Amino acid sequence: MSAQDKTGVVHVYDDIEELDNHLPNWWLFLLWITVGFAFGYWYYFHTTGEGRGSLEVYRAEAAEAARLAEARKPKPDSDAGLMLLTKDSATVDEGRQNFQQTCAACHGLKGEGIIGPNLTDNAWLHGGKPTDINKVVNEGVLAKGMPAWEKVLGPQRVRSVVAYVLTLKNTNIPGKAPQGEPEK
Ligand code: HEC
Incomplete structure (x- = not known):
């Protein structure tokens, strides 16, 4: 082919x-x-x-x-940021220990109030918002006998103690009578 x-x-x-x-x-x-x-x-x-x-x-x-x-992320010192800390049990535990060491002498072991106001009721002299409480703890109310804790404890321990105080709100432990305005 x-x-x-x-x-x-x-x-x-x-x-x-x-x-x-x-x-x-x-x-x-x-x-x-x-x-x-x-x-x-x-x-x-x-x-x-x-x-x-x-x-x-x-x-x-x-x-x-x-x-x-x-x-x-909410800023650590905002209302939302401080409320977030109350969900963290390690922070709240740390705050409880700090509270018992530094705050209980005036506010009672459970926050029920002695010289300082009852922190477990609904009434606040300086406001009950997380940032209000944070401010009072940091700066104190020196004229009324509440020390400023910012320099003593430092930011980390102040935040944990504030988180703990926030968990006390409205737990109404019997103690010192309510002072200040009820929080709306
Ligand atoms: C030497 C006593 C004393 C100690 C210690 C103390 N406080 Fe106070 N605290 C007071 C007094 C007194 C007031 C009330 C101030 C006023 O009348 O304005 C107060 C007020 C407060 C308030 C505001 C309450 C409100 O009704 O607005 C908070 C929150 C608070 N203290 C938290 C703390 C925390 C947290 C600590 C520990 C780190 C602490 N305090 C340690 C005496 C004390």
């Missing part, structure tokens, strides 16, 4: 005959599309520095998420 016996153009190499068919247009079309795409891809990701790899995208998103989570 020679090449001329076949219809169409044939080439023979090493005794193997092949028709010189054109590649189908759809196939060529796809080929050139992918070649074009490869150039575009290379240009975008490797030349301009514009395209970011998935790892870079992931790192950027993770950093942004961490930043947002940090921003959403």
Whole structure:
């Protein structure tokens, strides 16, 4: 069988005959599309520095998420931040110990009041909001015999003691009669 016996153009190499068919247009079309795409891809990701790899995208998103989570956390000295501390039993326990050592002499072992007011009722001389209590404990009411604790205890122990005092609110332990305004 020679090449001329076949219809169409044939080439023979090493005794193997092949028709010189054109590649189908759809196939060529796809080929050139992918070649074009490869150039575009290379240009975008490797030349301009514009395209970011998935790892870079992931790192950027993770950093942004961490930043947002940090921003959403309530500030430690805000009402919400102090209330959050009351949910942490280690902090409240620490606060109870500090209270019994430093505050009980005037406020009673359970906060029921002696010289200082009852801290377990609903009435407050200086406000019952977490930030109000935090302020009184930090700055004291020196003229009325309540010392300032900020320098003595430091921020960590003040916060824990405030968290503990917040857990006493409205537990109404019998002791000194309510003083001040009932908290709304
Ligand atoms: C030397 C006694 C004394 C000690 C110790 C003391 N307090 Fe007081 N505290 C007082 C007096 C007196 C008042 C009332 C101040 C007033 O009349 O304005 C007071 C008020 C307060 C108030 C405000 C109560 C209200 O009705 O608004 C809080 C809260 C408080 N003390 C927490 C503490 C904490 C917490 C400690 C320990 C870190 C502490 N105190 C230690 C004497 C004391």
